[in-house]
Amino acid sequence: GNSVTQMEGPVTLSEEAFLTINCTYTATGYPSLFWYVQYPGEGLQLLLKATKADDKGSNKGFEATYRKETTSFHLEKGSVQVSDSAVYFCALIAANDYKLSFGAGTTVTVRA
């Protein structure tokens, strides 16, 4: 079946530090890959996406590249801010499917 494995948290960083959250997946064919973010007290929001191999999704200073050879979609940000404190979920939709499969989420706390 389809599954997503992401780095366990929690992750605590200082402001302006570099953030990486690892995500690997198992799926048949060529899935679409996503990062969702959940800020405190809010619903999940789509952060970025990539729909084919070697695509790079980017938004709000975050980036992730679809790596077919390593089945990975790691999230990175070069300089985090306190406002980036949230739970980050890696997810996929398998080819010819509609169902989002989520990882367990990684809690990130950025301290001033």
Place this chain on the structure above:
Amino acid sequence: EAGVVQSPRYKIIEKKQPVAFWCNPISGHNTLYWYRQNLGQGPELLIRYENEEAVDDSQLPKDRFSAERLKGVDSTLKIQPAELGDSAVYLCASSTTPGSYEQYFGPGTRLTVT
């Protein structure tokens, strides 16, 4: 544009009691999803509607869970009777088209069963 609205935000009930959650999707979104998110895990799909039709309810525990979307807009998810293991956050999401990855999520209802 208003987002997905859910109520209540929090609910505490005793086991064996019934409970219901309500969702109002974004206007014009024909596809509606209910997810359950257990503590420390990602959301898992319970049911998906296309308009008023439940097109995928394979993950819904039908012995105690039921859902409806009578007019193809608002939806209600019910649990009767609730069990301790039902404690979770219940998320509603909507999208414009079937299979769209652009799913817009509500804030969720946090259910605690004691």
